[in-house]
Amino acid sequence: MIRPIVAIFCALVLGAAPLAAAPDDRPSVQAKTEWVGAWGFVVSPPPPGQAAPAPNFSPGGPAIPLATATPPFTPGQPRFLDNPGRLPVDASSAELTNVTMRQLVRVSIAGSAIRLRLSNESGTDLLAIGGVHVGLAGPDGSILPGTDRVVTFAGNPSVNIPGGAPLLSDPVALPVKALDKLAVSIYAPGRLTARNVRTLWQYVAGSPGDTGGAASLPNARLARAPVILSMVEVAPTQPASAIVAFGDSITEGDGSTLNAFRGWPDRLAERLAAQPGKQRWAVVNAAISGNRLLGYGSGPNALARFDRDVLAVPGAKTLILLEGINDIGRSFSPRNPTDPATAQALIASYQQIIARAHAHGIRVIAGLLTPYKGAGYASEQGEAVRQAVNNWIRTSGAFDGMIDFASAVADKADPLKFDPKFNNGDLLHPNDAGYQAMADAIDLRMLTGK
Known part of the structure; x- marks a missing residue:
């Protein structure tokens, strides 16, 4: 009875494609690779309980010529590299x-x-x-x-x-x-x-x-x-491990030039590629714009997706965690507040991520939540939670390292706000220069141990 079941599964996955020998130019890669x-x-x-929506096409009417899609950023007119x-x-x-x-x-x-x-x-x-x-x-x-x-x-x-x-x-x-x-x-x-x-x-x-x-x-x-x-x-051609960047839109790269690889994980990859030595470090972006630690936000919460999006990354040895600003913003939004996300609840989520990562030999580096004063969902109550969470990250010793992303992009005259030269105009997301500043704030020795 085993053979028919295997045949059915193969037919299901391979569909109507005829079984064929592997092409001669495929590399001979052993199972131990x-x-x-x-x-x-x-x-x-x-x-849960909802059907997948139609693709999230940007709103608008006729096609926009690339020549008009240039900085400064205007909502609805995306910026592409070499347009x-x-x-x-x-x-x-x-x-x-x-x-x-x-x-x-x-x-x-x-x-x-x-x-x-x-x-x-x-x-x-x-x-x-x-x-x-x-x-x-x-x-x-x-x-x-x-x-x-x-x-x-x-x-x-x-x-x-x-x-x-x-x-x-x-x-x-x-x-x-x-x-x-x-x-x-x-x-x-x-x-x-x-x-x-x-x-x-x-x-x-x-x-x-x-x-x-x-x-x-x-x-x-x-x-x-x-x-x-x-x-x-x-x-890999040399010994290599992966760093997983885990977070929301500020990690995914929202606000940067499209198809240009200018988010902070991309800039981090460039810095690592320029480092000498035999050990190499890859960077995998595992962020979702709108994501949260505690609730559904453009994808399952961070604890729900952790196994698939972090533990399943081949070669993962280090995790950089930058998440929580959407929980804070949505919870205390002046327009449509949700159940408040307390600092204690966010910290408990961080502790869960640390424990689960450490159980698999993955180090966890935390990024301080970046400023958001003046953003669409900013509030004084939310700012108090952001400050409490960042203070705990700095002082608890729970993480294997810390990155001060907040100071890297803050306005020196008002540290609760984004520096205008590092912001895309919404007072929440970095621009290309802001993402570069975030990547430059990372101590590579902390990531690589060298």
Whole structure:
């Protein structure tokens, strides 16, 4: 009875793709190969009892030419790196079906091979993947000549991902250097409207069908498309470990230039890549904009997602925790307050994260919550809680280290506010310069032990 059950499972996952031998150019990677997370994006399910919503496309009407999407930041006009004005920005909420999407990522350490982690963890039914390509990225989401690789799954170029599940690809013979940018193209033959709660600006082909092998996607536009790729792992060329950046929008990089890798985890990865020595440190961003420690906020609370988003990162040895400002802001918001999040409750959440990380040999470094005076949900009661939490982080000795993110971006004339030169205009999120200041505030010796 065992063989029929195995056959049914294989048919379920591999779908209609014919069983095929692995391509000759796939690397020979033994089971003992050490894989290390080198890039990440958290895919989140909807709140319990709710169906996944349509993709979170930015509101607006007609497409916005990239040439108009330049600093200073204006809500609704996203800023992209190297925007020559050739590609339109699609702000519509059009449904995506039978489409190829190309996601731009950047690996933080060198490797002899890579593998991809795809996700249907926010879906309840099968997600059909018709084809996946990966290559070194050039301008405007193009693939550099000679670097395109077909990604396979148990030797097959197409696959069905069960609802609620992630799926690892076969190893891909694509050597990478630290800070190499990759273009990952995913062809989804089905309807993507309700497949994913979280979206990301991606290159989307204007022609139907599988066009992932093209150097440049035909009639491409930049659009908020559902995220399917959740991690890139590498087989490191030197001993390597991963640092997981765990938090909310200030860790995800909200307010920075898009597709430019200018959040503080990205800047930290650049600093680490420039360090000498044999031991290398990757950085994986495991943040969710709007996330909270205690309640649902654009994704499960930090304690609920900790195992999947931290412990499951291959090679994770250090965690940088910056979370809690949304709990404080939402709790005491002048417009729509929720149940108050006390300093004691937030501290108890930190203690849980510390205990669970230490049980797996992961060090925990805490970041001080950044200023938010004048932000949309700021209040005097909330500020008192922020001060109490930051004081506990400084003095308790509970963490393995501390980063003073708050002072790094605070206005020297009023430390309760963001320094205007480090803020994107909303008095809550950093801009590119602010994220650089945050990364510069990190003592690398504290992270690496050197």
